[in-house]
Amino acid sequence: MLSLASPLAAAARLPREARDTLFLLAVIGWIVLLQTGHIPLWCSLMAAGVLAWRTVLTLRGAPLPGWVWRVGLLLLAIAATALTHRTLVGRDAGVTLIVVLLALKTLELRARRDAFVVFFLGFFTLLTHFFYSQSLLTAAGILVALMGLLTALVNAHMPVGRPSLWQAARVAGGMALLGAPIMLALFLLFPRMAPLWGLPSDENSGRSGLSNEMRVGQIAQLVLDDRIAMRVRFEGPPPPANRLYFRGPVLSDFNGVEWKPLNSDFPRSLGLSPDLRVSGEPVRYEVTLEPNDKPWVLLLDAAVAAPEVPGTQARMTPELQWVTRRAIGSLVRYRAESYLDFRHGPGQPVLGLQDYLQLPGGFNPRTHELAVTLRREHGAGPDAAPALVQAALDRLRTGGYRYTLEPGVYGQHTADEFWFDRREGFCEHIASAFVVLMRAMDIPARIVTGYQGGEMNGVDGYWTVRQRDAHAWAEVWLQGQGWVRVDPTGAVAPGRIGSLQRLSAPEGAVAGAIRTLNPTLVAQLRATWEAINNRWNQWVLNYTQGEQLNLLRALGFDEPDWADLAYTLIGLVVLASGLGALWNLWERQRQDPWLRLLDQARQRLHRAGLALPARATPRALATAVQQQCTDQAKDIASWLLDLEAQRYAKEPSADLRRLRAAFKQLHWPKRPSP
Known part of the structure; x- marks a missing residue:
C-alpha cells in the first residue's frame, strides 16, 4: 500500500536543485489555480501543461527545451489571447498574458537570476487576483501563495548546503511577522485615493440579479444566484420583509421584446419630476453595497436626502432612482433614511405621462382585446383606473397563474402567451404582462426593478439581501395619487413577497446531505461564515479615507x-x-559580540546532538567536534580556534566580521536519525 511518506521520502532524496524547483512549481501551480475562474479555459490548460512538462523534466534531470519551443508557445499564447479578448491590452487580456508568461518562464529556469524573475512575476500575478475579488477567501488563498513565494525566495538566498524547506519557511514567517507592524501602519494611515481595483463585467444574463434592461421571454430557465448583493443594518427593529423594496433601475421603454429606461433628460424636459411626498417616521439604516460596476445606489423606497457615498455624489432621477456619477467598482458603505409611506409623481395629468403609455404596434393583440373587455366591464377614464388595476390583480389571483423559474422560451407576443397560454413565469414575465395590459387600458405604467425582502443573519444582526432577491414590480399612475406601487407577483405567489417562502439556489450533494442529517447546521455555518466575511468587509475592504x-x-x-x-x-x-x-x-x-558568536556556535552543535558543557571554551568545543563528528569536523574546529585566537592571541588572524561571515558558510553537522 502506497503511503504519503513514500513520495515525501522520494522528494527528500532528490538533489537540492530539483527539490527547490519542484517546490517553486507547486507554488506557481497554486497561483494559477486561484486564477482559473477568471482566465479562459485554454489558458488554464496551457499553464497546467507547461508546469507538468517542467515537472517531468525536473524529475528526469532532462535538459530544458530550446528557444524554438518557448517562442512558439509564446506566439501561440499571444494569438489565443487576441482571439479570446479581441485585444492585447486591458485587464482581462493582461491577466491572461501574465499567467501564461509566469508558466512559460519556468521553461528557462536555469540560474538564480531566472528564479528571481519568477519570484517577482509571481508576486505581481498575486496582485491581479484583487482585480476580481477582495473577499476573505481570496485573501486567504493569496496569503498561502505569498508564504510559498517568500519561502522559495529565502531558500534561494541559502546557496550553501541543503537547508530544509521548513527552515526557509520559518525564516520567511519571521520576516512576515516583522513586517506586519509596518503593513498595519501603512494600512491605517497611508492616504487613500480612488479605488485601485477593477471588477469583472456584469454577467447577469440568465441569472437572478439586476440589469438596466430586461429581455422578456428570452430566458428559458432562471438560475438563482446566491451571492450577496448588499448588507443592511437597521437602527432599531427592521421593517416587515414584505415592505422592503430596494429601488433600482426603472424600465419604461418597450419595443415588444426588451424593456429599457427612458432617456433621463426627456421626461424632465416635459415637466415630469419626482415630486416626492413622505409621511410617518423615517427608517434609518446603513448599507454595505457589494461592487456591481453600475452607478446605482440601492435605497429603500423612498429616500428624501441623498446618501453620502464615499468618493462620489448621488442624485435622484425623475423616476425616483438614486445614481452616482461613476460606476461603483468597489465595496461601499453609506447611511440613509427612507420613508416607507410616501407618494410621488404628479397628481394631475401632464404631458410627460404619455411616455408611459407607449406600446409597439403589432405585438400582443389578445392583450389589447382583454383591455377592451375590462374597460367595457369596469369603465374607462381616470376615475375607473383603480377598478381596472384591481380587475387585473383579481385575474392573476384567481385565473390559475403560477410562479415558476422554468417557464421556457416565449415567442413574439410575450404578454399574450402569459395571459392566455402558459399562465406561468417569474417576476419579469408577470410584471411585463401586467404593465402591457395597463398601458393597453390607457393607464400610465412602468416596471421598477430592484431587490425585495432578504433575510436576517442571526449571528451579527445584519439584514442580508442576495442576488436571488432581485425582483421586478410595477408602478401605475392614478389621478390624485401619483405613482402607486403594484406588485403583481404578490397576486400570483404571495409567498414570494417578503420572507414567507423565500427561493433558494440549488444545493450541492454535500450540503444537501448535511441538511438532511441536521437541518439547522448548514444554515448556522452559513450565517457564521457570512458574519465573518461581513466583518472583513466592514473593517478591511471598507476602511476608507473617512475612517x-x-x-x-x-x-x-x-x-x-x-x-x-x-x-x-x-x-x-x-x-x-x-x-x-x-x-x-x-x-x-x-552582550559581547564575541560571546554572542560563540553562543551561536554552541547552539548549532547542541542541535546536532553533541553533549557540551554550558560554558565550554572554543578550544573545548573544537576538541569535542573532532572527537564526535566526522563530516566537516576539520573546518569547524579550525574556525573555533580562530575565534579563540581573535580574543586571546596577540596578533589574531581574523576579525569578528570575517569570522561571522565564515560562520554562515560552514556546514554544521545534523542530528543523526534515530
Whole structure:
C-alpha cells in the first residue's frame, strides 16, 4: 500500500536543485489555480501543461527545451489571447498574458537570476487576483501563495548546503511577522485615493440579479444566484420583509421584446419630476453595497436626502432612482433614511405621462382585446383606473397563474402567451404582462426593478439581501395619487413577497446531505461564515479615507486631512527606525559580540546532538567536534580556534566580521536519525 511518506521520502532524496524547483512549481501551480475562474479555459490548460512538462523534466534531470519551443508557445499564447479578448491590452487580456508568461518562464529556469524573475512575476500575478475579488477567501488563498513565494525566495538566498524547506519557511514567517507592524501602519494611515481595483463585467444574463434592461421571454430557465448583493443594518427593529423594496433601475421603454429606461433628460424636459411626498417616521439604516460596476445606489423606497457615498455624489432621477456619477467598482458603505409611506409623481395629468403609455404596434393583440373587455366591464377614464388595476390583480389571483423559474422560451407576443397560454413565469414575465395590459387600458405604467425582502443573519444582526432577491414590480399612475406601487407577483405567489417562502439556489450533494442529517447546521455555518466575511468587509475592504480621518480625530486632531495622515505616517516610520536603532545599540552593549558568536556556535552543535558543557571554551568545543563528528569536523574546529585566537592571541588572524561571515558558510553537522 502506497503511503504519503513514500513520495515525501522520494522528494527528500532528490538533489537540492530539483527539490527547490519542484517546490517553486507547486507554488506557481497554486497561483494559477486561484486564477482559473477568471482566465479562459485554454489558458488554464496551457499553464497546467507547461508546469507538468517542467515537472517531468525536473524529475528526469532532462535538459530544458530550446528557444524554438518557448517562442512558439509564446506566439501561440499571444494569438489565443487576441482571439479570446479581441485585444492585447486591458485587464482581462493582461491577466491572461501574465499567467501564461509566469508558466512559460519556468521553461528557462536555469540560474538564480531566472528564479528571481519568477519570484517577482509571481508576486505581481498575486496582485491581479484583487482585480476580481477582495473577499476573505481570496485573501486567504493569496496569503498561502505569498508564504510559498517568500519561502522559495529565502531558500534561494541559502546557496550553501541543503537547508530544509521548513527552515526557509520559518525564516520567511519571521520576516512576515516583522513586517506586519509596518503593513498595519501603512494600512491605517497611508492616504487613500480612488479605488485601485477593477471588477469583472456584469454577467447577469440568465441569472437572478439586476440589469438596466430586461429581455422578456428570452430566458428559458432562471438560475438563482446566491451571492450577496448588499448588507443592511437597521437602527432599531427592521421593517416587515414584505415592505422592503430596494429601488433600482426603472424600465419604461418597450419595443415588444426588451424593456429599457427612458432617456433621463426627456421626461424632465416635459415637466415630469419626482415630486416626492413622505409621511410617518423615517427608517434609518446603513448599507454595505457589494461592487456591481453600475452607478446605482440601492435605497429603500423612498429616500428624501441623498446618501453620502464615499468618493462620489448621488442624485435622484425623475423616476425616483438614486445614481452616482461613476460606476461603483468597489465595496461601499453609506447611511440613509427612507420613508416607507410616501407618494410621488404628479397628481394631475401632464404631458410627460404619455411616455408611459407607449406600446409597439403589432405585438400582443389578445392583450389589447382583454383591455377592451375590462374597460367595457369596469369603465374607462381616470376615475375607473383603480377598478381596472384591481380587475387585473383579481385575474392573476384567481385565473390559475403560477410562479415558476422554468417557464421556457416565449415567442413574439410575450404578454399574450402569459395571459392566455402558459399562465406561468417569474417576476419579469408577470410584471411585463401586467404593465402591457395597463398601458393597453390607457393607464400610465412602468416596471421598477430592484431587490425585495432578504433575510436576517442571526449571528451579527445584519439584514442580508442576495442576488436571488432581485425582483421586478410595477408602478401605475392614478389621478390624485401619483405613482402607486403594484406588485403583481404578490397576486400570483404571495409567498414570494417578503420572507414567507423565500427561493433558494440549488444545493450541492454535500450540503444537501448535511441538511438532511441536521437541518439547522448548514444554515448556522452559513450565517457564521457570512458574519465573518461581513466583518472583513466592514473593517478591511471598507476602511476608507473617512475612517482614517476618524482615527486621527480619536488621536486628538481637530480637523484632520490627508496631509495629517502623511505626517503621522512619516512620524511613525521615524519613531520606529529610532527605536530599532536604540534596540540594536542596547543589544550590542548588553552582550559581547564575541560571546554572542560563540553562543551561536554552541547552539548549532547542541542541535546536532553533541553533549557540551554550558560554558565550554572554543578550544573545548573544537576538541569535542573532532572527537564526535566526522563530516566537516576539520573546518569547524579550525574556525573555533580562530575565534579563540581573535580574543586571546596577540596578533589574531581574523576579525569578528570575517569570522561571522565564515560562520554562515560552514556546514554544521545534523542530528543523526534515530
